[in-house]
Amino acid sequence: MSKTHLKADSLAFTLLGAARAVAQVKTGTALPQALAATFAQTGAPPQARGAMQDIAYRTMRRLGRAEALLALLANKPPSPAELHALLCCALALVSDDSTARGDAPYEDFTVVDQAVTACAADLSMAHAKGMVNAVLRRFLREREALLQQALKREEARWNYPRWWTDTLKKSYPGDWEAILRAGNANPPLTLRINVRKTSMDDYLRILTDKGIAASTIGPYAVRLERPIPVTQIPGFEQGLVSVQDAAAQLAAPLLDLRDGMRVLDACAAPGGKTGHILESAEVDLLALDSDPKRLARIEENLQRLQLKASLKTGDAAGSGWWDGQPFDRILADVPCTASGIVRRHPDIRWLRRKEDAARLATVSATILDNLWQMLRPDGKLLFVTCSLWPQESEMQAAAFAARHQAIRLSAPGQLLPTVAAGQDHDGLFYALFQKAPV
Structure with missing residues (x-):
């Protein structure tokens, strides 16, 4: 999207940018990358970027319904792709559940x-402005009837691909509806207290003094009642807290860390668990990731926290980066479909395919087998995945234990995404293994 004559503070500018990002997602680009490209192409100022991001994320959470409505309202699929996406963005806004509550944006x-x-304003779709007007005005006139008809389709009712809901029904027959609703909720802003620099009680007092409502949802986890920009989080720049989901905060304690241990954080980026490990004990930590750009983000986080680790670019499925010295603890946060974190990344549901779980489970098994040989006798390996699919989680853990005669220790297993007053976390899986002593 090139620059247009539209004012950057107008909703038209915002809608056009969001539509371009949504259209890129439909071709297989992750939403954060699609938005970054749109921001660069448009020269959008910070406020417009925030608005574009908000609309794009809203649309991803309502895409099933928006596309079902569009199929009812248009005689044929709108073209080009940006026009289709623009109509989806607009329909996501006017058909949002919040409309009925009077608090639509x-x-x-x-x-x-x-x-x-x-x-x-866009030459590629200027010819369709009359159609856009007619489609959207018809929706406003016939809202209830159109919604009733559209919501007969499961993709529209739940805003997930049909294979996704079918897989959840099979895997979690008693919980699938709650899981889908949790995935459509806006994610909370959850902080992890850095116990090296503050305590839960002290930090809650800081928030109270600043007039920021919050609640405790874990040993180190504080959920803000309302999300705020990172730059406005008290003590963030000083390293008092980090942004991390409550479920992800379980990893470091499960590793049973002690000072002096040699620890590997494999597939470490973006580094939330890396920081938590170093906050928990004085360890010799190697943070490994295959992407040097993502490693740079870890370094930035560690500088903010005033912590140090060895950072290395390498493939966790190989051993070219390993010096041959065994590790006392290994954190294996392996690649997966990320089906447990769709409330934070709603584009994932539209980017993934049913066969991805099997493909990624094969990759993860190779990584786990490779890392196991790097663990010292009596050492512990923590297998983590942010997937809900048993093929990537429990089935993977059981197969790994059988292959290596690994001792399986107590760990939470599958955590389902939860939105509640005392618990609010993503869907992660944890399995802890210990190697037999010599």
Whole structure:
């Protein structure tokens, strides 16, 4: 998307940018990368970037419904792809559940007007501005009837691909509806207390003094009642806290760390668990990742926390990076479909395919087998995945234990995504293994 004559503070500019990002997701690009490219191409200022991101994420959470409505409203699929995406963004806004509560981010007719303006401003779809106007105005006139008809489709009712809901029904027959609802919720802003620099009680007092409502949802986890920009989080720049989901905060304690241990954090980026390990004990930590750019993010986080680790670029499925010295503890946060964190990354549901779980489980098994040989006798390996699919979690853990005669220790197993007052976390899986002593 090139720069347009639209004002950067207009909803039309925002809708056009969000639509371009959504269209890129439909071609297989992850939403954060699609947004970054759109920001660069448009020269959008920070406030407009935030608005584009908000609309794009809303659309990903409502895409099933938006596309079902569009199929009812348009005689044929709108083309080009950006036009289809623009209509989906607009329909996601005007059909949002919040509309009924009176707290929608924009007035319905403002969305219609600005969607038409956005369409007219782009040469590739200016011809369709009349159609955009007609489609959206018809939706406003016939909202209830159209929604009732669209929601007969399961993809529209739940906003997930049909194979996704079918897999959840089979895997979690008693919980699948709650899992889907949790995945459609807005994620909380959860902080991890750095016990090297503060305590839970002291930090809660800091938040109270700043007028920031929060609650404790774990030994180190504080959930803010309302998300705020990272730059406004008290003590963040000083390393008092880090942003990390409550479920992810279980990894470091499960490793049973002691000072002086040699620890490997495999597949370490973006480094949340790396920082927590170093906050927990004085260990010799190697953080490994295959992407040097992602390793640079770990370094930035460690500098903020005033902690040190050895960082190395390498493939956890290989051993070219290993010096041959065994590790006391290994954290294996392996690649997966990320099906347990869709509330934070709603584009994942539309990017993944049913066969991805089997493919990624094969990759993860290779990594686990490789890392096991690097663990010292009596050492512990923690297998972590942010997937809900048993093929990537419990089935993987059971097969690994059988292959290596590994001692399986107590760990949470599959955590389902939960949205509740006392618990609010993503869907992660934990399995802890110990190698037999010599």
